[in-house]
Amino acid sequence: MGNRKRVEEQLRIYSMQFKQAVNVFGKQRQALSGKVGGMKDDVAIALQLGIYYSSREGLYA
Numbered sequence: 001m002g003n004r005k006r007v008e009e010q011l012r013i014y015s016m017q018f019k020q021a022v023n024v025f026g027k028q029r030q031a032l033s034g035k036v037g038g039m040k041d042d043v044a045i046a047l048q049l050g051i052y053y054s055s056r057e058g059l060y061a
Contacts, residue, residue, distance in 0.1 A: 006043055009039075010034050010040065011034075011047075014032065014041055015032070017032070017036075018030050
């Protein structure tokens with residue numbers, strides 16, 4: 001599989017995932033994830049981190 005296709009596939013499923021609280025005293029949880037149905041999200045997370053850190057000028061002194 002080509003790199004571009006792999007990135008497109010992972011970004012297509014990368015989204016907010018919500019989990020209901022186990023009981024009334026628990027909290028509803030949310031997270032960014034692409035692990036749906038056994039899919040992988042490593043490339044999407046690496047891209048997200050790269051964009052986040054490349055936009056912060058203070059990190060490149």
